[in-house]
Amino acid sequence: MADTVTAEDPITGEEIEVPADVEVGEIIDSPVTGAELEVISVDPVELEEAPELEEDWGE
Amino acid sequence: MNVGICYSRIRRDEKLLLSELRDRGHEIEKIDVRKQTFSLSEPPEAFADVDVLVDRCLATSRSLYTTRFAEAYGIPIVNSAETAAICANKVRNSLALERAGVPTPATDVAFTKESAMDIVERFGYPCVLKPVIGSWGRLMAKLDSESAAEAIFEHKETLGHYEHKVFYIQEFVDKPGRDIRVVALDGEPVGAMVRKSDHWLTNAAKGAETEEFELDDEARELVAEASAAVGGGLLGVDLMETGEPQGSQSSGQDARESGYTVHEVNHNVEFKALNEAADVDVPAAVVDWLEDTVAGVES
Incomplete structure (x- = not known):
């Protein structure tokens, strides 16, 4: 299993595991709620709710 | 660098x-x-x-x-601002392909639902309504009947952003359950894959299955031409197989016979699916190209 670190889920306040190699700006799915969370800092990893999908997103 | x-x-x-x-x-x-x-x-x-x-x-x-x-x-x-501007807008994208003589599905545009219905009646059912700006197969509509077409146009005219009042209508291409995504660098293919689905939409974002695809000379030529038509760069060129040479697939005067039609070029191409589906290292190819680009700028 890949290395993980813990971070606080911004929605539930629970400690969750996230991959250790996350990047600022990356999106992860909360294992608690399934919500998309954005990595806003690393070392330590801080998360916030990711922005909602916008109509002009894509390729 | x-x-x-x-x-x-x-x-x-x-x-x-x-x-x-x-x-x-x-x-x-x-x-x-x-x-x-x-x-x-x-x-x-x-x-x-x-x-x-x-x-x-x-x-x-x-x-x-x-x-x-x-x-x-x-x-x-x-990519350049001009490439982004062309690729981000399906009308500009189609115009660029048509101008370059690249086979592309017949496409007409109208600004009112009445005029849009005229297009649909001309194309016949089914045909396809696409948002002028949009991605991942979202807000695409296959118009199967007059009543469906009228309802969709009315919804878009009433509920939509002003760009949704530009009705971009395209012939329905009866592709063989798949389309082709080519990632190209200034027209040179890095790799290609097919996206297969039972659904008429075959976007990877819609869950289509992917598999590596070997491009033939004709497809390579079309990728180069489509890339040049939008100004080049790191691009995703989407093609459909028409089953047989069908010059009539292109709406232009200079329509040529081709087994493919190019429906879109993407300027902010997602390549992770290709990287997994095909025996290519897309990020390595992209960085090679960036190194050459920077060397070219500096010399």
């Missing part, structure tokens, strides 16, 4: 690119465009030391303005 990655979300694609750049020892400036301000004359501080900017903005609107500002400051950016 110092590469500025303009982003608002780090997808798997950007992560692959970042990893390749780091492995080769390049400096990276990760530039979250949401945190930048753009003056008319002075670039943001984050742009100061970069040799090249790579536009990886997930939001088309941000991509369009970021590329414009970068060029105004004289900072090299891939």
Whole structure:
């Protein structure tokens, strides 16, 4: 299993595991709620709710 | 080299690119465009030391303005603002392909639902209504009947943003349950895959299965021409197989016989699916190309 670190889920306040190699700006799915969370800092990893999908997103 | 990655979300694609750049020892400036301000004359501080900017903005609107500002400051950016502007808008995309003589599905545009119905009646059912700006197969409608067409046009006219009142209607291409995505660098294919689905939409984002595809000479030629038509760069060229040479698939005067039709060129191409489906290293090819691009700028 890949290395993980813990971070606080911004929605539930629970400690969750996230991959250790996350990047600022990356999106992860909360294992608690399934919500998309954005990595806003690393070392330590801080998360916030990711922005909602916008109509002009894509390729 | 110092590469500025303009982003608002780090997808798997950007992560692959970042990893390749780091492995080769390049400096990276990760530039979250949401945190930048753009003056008319002075670039943001984050742009100061970069040799090249790579536009990886997930939001088309941000991509369009970021590329414009970068060029105004004289900072090299891939893809170019013009390529982004053409690819971001399906009308401009289709016009560019048509002008370049690239086979592309017959497409007409109207501004009212009455005129849109005239197009649909001319094309016959089914035909396809696409949003002028949009991606991942969203808001695409296959118009199977007059009543469905009328209802969709009315909804778009009543509920939509003004861009939804531009009705972009395309003939339905009866493709063989798959389309082809080619990732290309200035018209040279890096790799290709088919996207297969039982659904009429075969976008990877819609869950289509992917599989490596071997391009023939004709497809390679069309990719090069489609790339040139929109100004080149790191692009995703989408083709459908028409089953037989069908010059009539193109709406132009100079329609030529082709077994393919090019329906779209994407300027902010996602390549993770191709990287997994095909025996190619897309990020390595992209970084090779960036190194050449920067060397070209500096010489």
